Amino acid sequence: MTHVDPYFRKLTGNYLFSEISRQVAQFQAAYPEKRLIRLGIGDVTRPLPAAVVEAMTAAAAEQGTPAGFHGYGPEQGYPFLREAIALHDYQDRGIHVDPDEIFVSDGAKSDCGGIGDLFAAGNTVALCDPVYSVYLDTNVMAGRAGEFDPATGRWSGFLYLPCTAENGFVPAPPAEQADLIYLCFPANPTGASAGRAQLQAWVDYANDYNSVILFDGAYEAFVTTPGVPRSIFELPGARTCAIEFRSFSKTAGFTGTRCAYTVIPRELEREGVSLHRLWARRQATKTNGVCYVVQRGAQAVYTPAGRAQVAENLAYYRRNALTLRAGLTQTGLTVYGGVDSPYLWVKTPKDQTSQSFFRLLLEEAGVVTTPGSGFGPHGEGYIRLTSFGKAGETQEAAERIAALL
Ligand code: MLT
Numbered sequence: 001m002t003h004v005d006p007y008f009r010k011l012t013g014n015y016l017f018s019e020i021s022r023q024v025a026q027f028q029a030a031y032p033e034k035r036l037i038r039l040g041i042g043d044v045t046r047p048l049p050a051a052v053v054e055a056m057t058a059a060a061a062e063q064g065t066p067a068g069f070h071g072y073g074p075e076q077g078y079p080f081l082r083e084a085i086a087l088h089d090y091q092d093r094g095i096h097v098d099p100d101e102i103f104v105s106d107g108a109k110s111d112c113g114g115i116g117d118l119f120a121a122g123n124t125v126a127l128c129d130p131v132y133s134v135y136l137d138t139n140v141m142a143g144r145a146g147e148f149d150p151a152t153g154r155w156s157g158f159l160y161l162p163c164t165a166e167n168g169f170v171p172a173p174p175a176e177q178a179d180l181i182y183l184c185f186p187a188n189p190t191g192a193s194a195g196r197a198q199l200q201a202w203v204d205y206a207n208d209y210n211s212v213i214l215f216d217g218a219y220e221a222f223v224t225t226p227g228v229p230r231s232i233f234e235l236p237g238a239r240t241c242a243i244e245f246r247s248f249s250k251t252a253g254f255t256g257t258r259c260a261y262t263v264i265p266r267e268l269e270r271e272g273v274s275l276h277r278l279w280a281r282r283q284a285t286k287t288n289g290v291c292y293v294v295q296r297g298a299q300a301v302y303t304p305a306g307r308a309q310v311a312e313n314l315a316y317y318r319r320n321a322l323t324l325r326a327g328l329t330q331t332g333l334t335v336y337g338g339v340d341s342p343y344l345w346v347k348t349p350k351d352q353t354s355q356s357f358f359r360l361l362l363e364e365a366g367v368v369t370t371p372g373s374g375f376g377p378h379g380e381g382y383i384r385l386t387s388f389g390k391a392g393e394t395q396e397a398a399e400r401i402a403a404l405l
Helices: 016-030 050-063 079-093 108-118 133-141 196-209 275-286 292-300 304-330 354-365 391-404
Strands: 102-105 125-129 159-162 180-184 212-216 242-247 260-263 335-337 343-347 382-386
Touching: 016 354, 050 292, 050 304, 079 102, 079 260, 079 292, 102 108, 102 275, 108 133, 108 212, 108 242, 108 260, 108 275, 125 133, 180 196, 196 212, 304 335, 304 343, 304 391, 354 382, 354 391
Parallel strands: 125 159, 125 180, 180 212, 212 242
Antiparallel strands: 102 260, 242 260, 335 343, 343 382
């Protein structure tokens, strides 16, 4: 008799974005003539930068030659990429991160989901509410969630950190002990960015309580406000309490190409165990890393041409965010985010639920969004839009919504 994992089976619904896709596909099948504008999942629409394509083409050709062929690579990533990341994303910005503290992977989602392997089931997990579902679902799978209460939409084992308009969607550290703290700034889904003092409070808390901060920095490239940290390692003390996840997905258009990295400082340890060593052991056991061709493509992001092309992509998405912000605000909607972030967090009008406003926009305006309630109870009464769409469609989406309301 085979027994199914008891914690995994506690997850009854679909993964959030699978559920949205299901609803949208069902609607599109019923109304095939409707042209939908998709601003739901944060998937990019700009093609890969030319410098990346050139580097990957050359690397693919190399793989077809006896002299240039690469078999298994180092599980933690090729030195050429780890060195480029350390130099350009950290050292050039005055942040201490060494190449061997960088672990190249196929996605920040995989790493945010996998990092829990290092920690005991008994740890208390603190989660923002609303939150990127991966942190929550993977901790349910790992047995850290306790029981789900349908009345509140909450799990008994998590320490929820409400993110509301009142606290600017940036929670302060709790009075209680939290062992594992997932933070994502600029935030998915609310689009809020955290200031230096706010992040410093978390770093101090984590060092005081011997907690570990799991910092998702997938959207750091969107920060434009002076003084807003782009890395947790800008804060003094973070090297003894934080792990950072970064991605090429939203900057260089790698959502379909897959490359990301995780930074674990060498001095980060708990109970005398190096988390750097543990993650290296975990990765060597569970993955053979990212393919050579893709890593060469990621390396090209740091060339002068690659940097200029990525900057153009970011500017394009920032203009989309401004278009949405301006259009929706003029319509009378209350809009948060979209400044240091590709996400806009929009209050539903007339106290509609997230789901009913999501359906209204889908059915009447043909605009796909994400219902805020899918990210947690405090997401109720909001929807999320992304600025990763095509510029013309983004403008049209704002106009369609304005015409509807
Ligand atoms: C999102 O829409 O929240 C993101 O695209 C999800 C992800 O990056 O996995």
